[in-house]
Amino acid sequence: MKVKDRMTPNPYTTSPETSVGDTWRLMNEHKLSRLPVLDRGKLVGILTRTDFGSRPDLNFRGTSIATRYFSNEQEQLLNKVKVRDILPQDQSLITISPDAYVEQAAKLLRDNKIGGLPVVDDNGKLLGIITQTDVFDAFLDLLAINRKGARINLRVADTPEALVQIGQILGKYGVKIENLVTMEIKGEEHLMILRINTTDSKPIVDDFKAGGFKVESVIVKQ
Numbered sequence: 001m002k003v004k005d006r007m008t009p010n011p012y013t014t015s016p017e018t019s020v021g022d023t024w025r026l027m028n029e030h031k032l033s034r035l036p037v038l039d040r041g042k043l044v045g046i047l048t049r050t051d052f053g054s055r056p057d058l059n060f061r062g063t064s065i066a067t068r069y070f071s072n073e074q075e076q077l078l079n080k081v082k083v084r085d086i087l088p089q090d091q092s093l094i095t096i097s098p099d100a101y102v103e104q105a106a107k108l109l110r111d112n113k114i115g116g117l118p119v120v121d122d123n124g125k126l127l128g129i130i131t132q133t134d135v136f137d138a139f140l141d142l143l144a145i146n147r148k149g150a151r152i153n154l155r156v157a158d159t160p161e162a163l164v165q166i167g168q169i170l171g172k173y174g175v176k177i178e179n180l181v182t183m184e185i186k187g188e189e190h191l192m193i194l195r196i197n198t199t200d201s202k203p204i205v206d207d208f209k210a211g212g213f214k215v216e217s218v219i220v221k222q
Contacts, residue, residue: 004098007128021078150201155189155214
């Protein structure tokens, strides 16, 4: 699964010369926690809600400008201060390609402790943004968490014969594999998370056990 399949395309953006008031309103209106900053079409940074606290004279207190009353003096200040005045100057801009894989995005997000990644093409053009939530949703879809069927957790040997045996058992009942994920665990047999398109899993589980597989858990979603 690639980043371009899970990103939010054409995200909202701001510019260095946009006022912090207008930018804050935009972020609140659309419930955004981060906003790409473009200067003449070039990505120059990512603005987050935390950045608004870098100016002690801007007293947002976590409230929405759209619903809070401001005096004329405060409004003038909000119009005077620009995004460039609060955008971190030493910001390390981390981006990702639309053709990168979602797991690469997950690693970048985790390693850099950030909530979102701008997605840019080879020419540096901003195409979209992928967030932690997008990555979580992708993995939930990959594991078919919300689909009807049965999820069976097995301990299996890392051999072709084990896979053949599992396939034969499933073939006996004519079920379809929705997805299959294996995890290597040091010092133990591999954990296989197998999701199949039937809720009648008991005879299949019985055959797995009879075949020597250790069944750790079975979850059925109706």
